[in-house]
Amino acid sequence: MSAEQLKEYLNTAISLAKEVGPAFTDGFWRTGQFSADSDFAAGDKTGNGADCVTEVDRFIERTIFSRLRDIYPAHKFVGEETTSEGGDDYKVTNDPTWVVDPVDGTNNFVHHFPYTGISIGLAINKEPVVGVIYLPILGELYTAARGQGAFLNGEPLPLIRPPVLTTPTSLAECSLVCEHGSDRSEKVMGSRLASFTRLLLDKKHGGGCIQNLRVMGAACPDITLVAKGVAEVYWEIGPHAWDFAAAVTILTESGGAVFDGAGWWGSSIPESERTLKPLNIWNRKILAIRYIPDLPGQPGSGRVIQKKLATELLEIVEDIPYPPDGIH
Numbered sequence: 001m002s003a004e005q006l007k008e009y010l011n012t013a014i015s016l017a018k019e020v021g022p023a024f025t026d027g028f029w030r031t032g033q034f035s036a037d038s039d040f041a042a043g044d045k046t047g048n049g050a051d052c053v054t055e056v057d058r059f060i061e062r063t064i065f066s067r068l069r070d071i072y073p074a075h076k077f078v079g080e081e082t083t084s085e086g087g088d089d090y091k092v093t094n095d096p097t098w099v100v101d102p103v104d105g106t107n108n109f110v111h112h113f114p115y116t117g118i119s120i121g122l123a124i125n126k127e128p129v130v131g132v133i134y135l136p137i138l139g140e141l142y143t144a145a146r147g148q149g150a151f152l153n154g155e156p157l158p159l160i161r162p163p164v165l166t167t168p169t170s171l172a173e174c175s176l177v178c179e180h181g182s183d184r185s186e187k188v189m190g191s192r193l194a195s196f197t198r199l200l201l202d203k204k205h206g207g208g209c210i211q212n213l214r215v216m217g218a219a220c221p222d223i224t225l226v227a228k229g230v231a232e233v234y235w236e237i238g239p240h241a242w243d244f245a246a247a248v249t250i251l252t253e254s255g256g257a258v259f260d261g262a263g264w265w266g267s268s269i270p271e272s273e274r275t276l277k278p279l280n281i282w283n284r285k286i287l288a289i290r291y292i293p294d295l296p297g298q299p300g301s302g303r304v305i306q307k308k309l310a311t312e313l314l315e316i317v318e319d320i321p322y323p324p325d326g327i328h
Contacts, residue, residue: 105218
């Protein structure tokens with residue numbers, strides 16, 4: 001895939017995000033086409049009230065996919081709302097596949113919490129290569145294409161740079177962003193809370209003693225915090241490809257690193273075989289580490305530290321079995 005072709009795909013995604021931005025803003029404030037007396041129709045997707053969908057989600061996804069199908073009729077399309085309504089039996093192929101979340105953080109959206117936005121990603125050979133995340137209420141547009149850097153409103157990421165950007169060497173020097181998910185079953189919540197407890201617990205009791213744990217309510221904006229340099233780590237088990245596909249390209253192009261997020265705590269995997277695995281965006285388990293500056297006189301040490309932090313985290317968090325997205 002040429003740099004010129006990727007740039008074209010990126011510009012298309014940027015244009016589409018900006019096109020649907022006004023509808024997103026209308027829905028957020030209940031104005032214009034989504035005024036208070038319109039059919040906003042916030043529905044319950046999971047049956048437990050923890051995950052919802054609105055007419056804004058459906059409108060934005062329909063608009064984006066309609067435009068994309070006109071421009072790239074041979075491409076594939078995976079969206080949160082069309083997939084959740086039509087089932088998960090779509091085929092994951094190596095073909096160019098647009099992966100869209102029309103309103104990432106819908107619960108934030110319906111509660112007027114501005115940490116929510118539009119996510120448009122493109123995967124080729126099953127790997128993300130283009131990412132656009134637009135947070136209209138905050139006025140933040142994140143963009144990236146493989147090999148071409150990552151930007152926030154045209155400014156290169158990370159925004160925080162050395163010497164202000166530090167080089168943490170353990171989880172105890174890190175801020176972690178994560179989510180509790182929409183699966184509220186006792187078993188799953190028990191596992192999540194146990195992992196959160198170990199992450200926060202002091203080191204003398206076997207914990208990671210992270211400096212803080214943030215739950216903001218939306219995966220793509222979460223990862224932009226890591227790309228921006230204002231959080232060190234993002235970890236989550238259970239999100240779907242549309243929740244973070246666009247953000248992965250933004251994070252890696254900012255100098256960050258991504259890994260499979262399946263934890264090793266309580267695992268039968270021997271310690272000698274516990275090695276970091278590359279991220280598969282369709283497997284619903286992700287660990288992301290921000291750009292880490294090299295230590296003085298130690299070129300390449302930043303990448304080594306990223307792997308050290310990832311290993312330290314996976315040692316104290318539990319895996320939760322989830323079926324992958326799509327058919328492989």
